[in-house]
Amino acid sequence: MIDARHPRPTDFSAPPTRVDLERWADADRSARPARLGRLRARMEEAGVDAYFGVRREHMRYLTGFSLAETETASAGDSGKFLVTADGVRVLADSRYTIQARREVPDSVQFECYHALSERWPALVAEAGAHRVAVEAGFVPHATWERLAAAAPDVELIAVEGWVEADRQVKEPAEIERIAAACAVADRALAALLPMIRPGMTEAELAMDLEWR
Known part of the structure; x- marks a missing residue:
């Protein structure tokens, strides 16, 4: 749910x-x-x-x-x-x-x-x-x-x-890539959140994320 x-x-x-x-x-x-x-x-x-x-x-x-x-x-x-x-x-x-x-x-x-x-x-x-x-x-x-x-x-x-x-001083394209990487991570976590249940292990969540 x-x-x-x-x-x-x-x-x-x-x-x-x-x-x-x-x-x-x-x-x-x-x-x-x-x-x-x-x-x-x-x-x-x-x-x-x-x-x-x-x-x-x-x-x-x-x-x-x-x-x-x-x-x-x-x-x-x-x-x-x-x-x-x-x-x-x-x-x-x-x-x-x-x-x-x-x-x-x-x-x-x-x-x-x-x-x-x-x-x-x-x-x-x-x-x-x-x-x-x-x-x-x-x-x-x-x-x-x-x-x-x-x-x-x-x-x-x-x-x-x-x-x-x-x-340390990022170029415009580097800033875009960082933002895109953050968005990919956010999307992955958002997809994973509904799957989290009491008793699940970190390894199980990692495997679920790996195969998405």
Whole structure:
């Protein structure tokens, strides 16, 4: 029985259409040059000639390369990226080369099949980097030490919050996507509320929601 006090799914905005998704994807692509420009301004101010990023959220935000949360552990070093004043290099092994060509066509693909430390000297040499800002909060100390030892003439500079500060200011298309995501969650909860009964477990509700 539906309680009249319960909101109904139709009380909220309809899910986004394919047209919406394509429009947001276009807006995301169009915004990346400005995002990279702001990062490069920070790099110049800090006196570094490259920025090494490892967070998957930053990969997508700055380069367009996307990894699902479930892929992070198995992707190895694929998706990590190096931004310089005149380009972006995206690391990819053979599992991701086609995806990288599709999602980041304007970037240079850098093959990385082995441990990052083994390919690090070639990466920084190809980029002409001597002082590299690194997302220190997301690079294990052991990895940092291996990178430093692999290219001792390259100075690693620990930085935090550079990209996060930029991402805090949402673009119009990002605000639309957030609102659409909230509406989807509201519709799902509204559909689930009439199904809740005393004695039901959270797992049962989660399964019901999963299959709707």
